Amino acid sequence: MERRTFLRGAVIGSSAAAFGGTLMHGAAYAAPAQPGAGPYGSLGSADANGIMLPAGFTSRVIARSGQNVGSTTYKWHSAPDGGACFADGTGWIYVSNSEISSTGGASAVKFNSSGSITSAYRILSNTNRNCAGGATPWNTWLSAEEVSLGYVYETDPWGVNAAVRRSAMGRFNHEAAAADPVRKVIYLTEDDSSGCFYRFVPTTWGNLSTGTLQVLKAGTATSGSFTWANVPDPDGSPTVTRSQVSGAKKFNGGEGCHYANDTVWFTTKGDNRVWQLNVATNTYELAYDDSLVPSGTAPLTGVDNVTGSSFGDLYIAEDGGNMEICVITPDDVVAPFLRITGQSSSEITGPAFSPAGNRLYFSSQRGTSGSSSGGITYEVTGPFRT
Template sequence: MPHVVDRRGFLRGTALTMGALAMGPAFWKQALAQSPATPGVGPYGPLGAADPLGIALPQGFSSRLIAAAGTPVLGTTYVWPPFPDGAATFAQPDGGYVLTVNSEIPAVGGVSSVSFDRDGRVTGARRILANTSTNCGGGSTPWGTWLSCEEIDTGRVWECDPLGAQRAVVRPALGVFTHEAAVVDPVGKRLYMTEDEGDSGFYRFTPDRYPDLSAGILEIATPGRGETIRWVPVPDPLFQRGTPTRRQVPESLKFQRGEGMWFDTGVVYFTSTRDDRVWAYECATERLALLYDGVAIGPQAPLKDPDAICVHAPSGDLFVGEDADDLQVVLVTAQREVAPFLQLSGPLHGAETEIAGVTFDPSGRRLYFSSQRGGVATGMTFEVTGPFRAPASPSSALPPSMTGPVPLAVRAKPAARVATVRRDGLLVSVDADRPGTYAVRLVARVGGRTVTLATARRTVTAAGTFRVRARVPEQARATLARLRARRTEAQIVVTTGRRRATRPIELTRAA
């Protein structure tokens, strides 16, 4: 039976240990140590009256229309396509930036981009992807491309040049399913993806040769020990045998319409719309935490139907757009205060619209978003400027319980070839939680007993992450040679004193 992520079951499994997560920025460590999230007016105060564009903002902020579907982008001749959706910005060498925006039109899809100079003036616009379908969310990559996701049963991810100078490339290895959004973890060298279905999966992709996305292993999240996730390979990632990827691993976790995603400082934030939740997944420790639960707050919850999400880098605040409800962009602060930042209303924003593509320019001074079916029912894209917050104050000390080191953890690729391990050993990353000597072993069940196939040892003088290559001792070479199965389940075990951490890994042979 699939594991549907319901509130009570999840909280029972995790015991709400969010305060123990090493969640990146110090302000999120502090935020996660507090519970519950509390509705408030936020750091910018209450919303004022709606402006002529139908946007209500706090005092000191203003909006402008960048583009409306069916009409030229501000200051250009490029006609903006309907149904604008997922978006991101990309810094340029001249100090300007480029805004990429998906188009969620069935059977037409595509992506457009708008160029701005360093002062926010529009300098050009163009189409960078065409002839796709229902391009919904996506994500930026550290190497400067835009991943555009098709939200259809046979949806794929397209990697796009933000300026359109190079032809977009489809990336089927990332899976064929109802794609919503994607993010990249540059440290772990992996991608994470959401799926917009009522029983959607949470996916991870490990490229064979990062950052090349043409080949790799697609996995889906399943319950691990405690609050951790266990990643299991998707048997048919290309959806060639008729079973959707989300149903190919029966024990996979099921989210109620996975939507927007954002990566920041080792954490993947994502939303599930149907149950009003925001999640935080820590890549290094593979732990999942429930960051915001609108159902638990009740009818007065300021954030419902969460969809697009982004982090305002200078302050660390989360900005979340609503798919429906009362059409707000809602702010979640480090103090766990949840408050509306803007709201759409009036004849330009009817009942069919939603807030999409919430993102900041690289400086964090300008917020972009779309009213997907605003205007004449086909979409409008806006910019908001004003006194966005500066970095969080360093004087806001953490609780004593939050000052400990990152928990002991081990990381490695989910699979390795037997021949490669035998020849080169196995590269492993260890998050050391304190000074000491760390022993690394690769173990597997062979012939009814547990055997050690590779070992390494490292002594460190401080907590932190180190990499080590576990080598195959002479007496284990013959054992590796006897592994005839195409896939052998193994485990990486790290011990130091009485503490240990483990990670599953598959040893594979060529067909």
């Protein structure tokens, strides 16, 4: 169910007459999320790992850049970024990108049913500034390069099959990817101040070797309807993809992207917004905008990576801000879920839930040192809403 369907019905039913019907003219039917009490209560004091959490939640360090992961001999990569979890029999795997120039790539950590680390290994090597990405329904990880004319690489979380470059998905300053199994497309964000929002339509669902890259077209308003147009030259040379289609809507620094139930949410860091696309009706609106929150009260700034829980809550990581992961609930309340202390020169990356939904993984990209070689990857366990 769409996150605000109920609220919209209530607003239209009770207020349309009072507003002279203006709610029906392309404006959002419910206001973007506003600060309020979070579903887990207030944050407690920082724990031994420097993380402030609600009551009932605990944290542990999974990996540190340059150090062996658990009892394995695999050294964790620098600048850990986007991530995702994959079911593995009775256990699971967490994959993480490395946002390092020329040697970035991605790594994986495997857990058994009790959450103990059993192995860690490389799944992608010698690629350039692998920032975000996304999981596919066929259990691969799309690792994207955040550079001009960057590529998307399809990788194997188990590390058995070699990674494959998916050139047909376009060359641009890639960020996140989100798979839509209903429409059989992959949505893609672009990290540029005048970036676009794309979708890739594979020729055959489950095979990303060929297909059509399309860009979202819409007006300049913050809500309305949209269409898709083919990008003539996905290779992006000599004309970059964002400049090839007249009327392509510009977004200020696309970052995280998440799909669920006919809805896509994605963030733009340049204006601290979370956008919501209803891909069943081809309409869009704002789910959050810190400039629409009363001055000085915005809990979420520096919006970046995003993931969702099975309950319908969105979890959005901050690049800077108060070093928080904030939650936006289905009833449009935004509140801090956790805060990392003592790491103001870092950013939070790679939030992803374990298959059971009771463990949340994420990284502090530069840790306490403020350097890419000081990254720390964490796990938080607790009574998440599922």
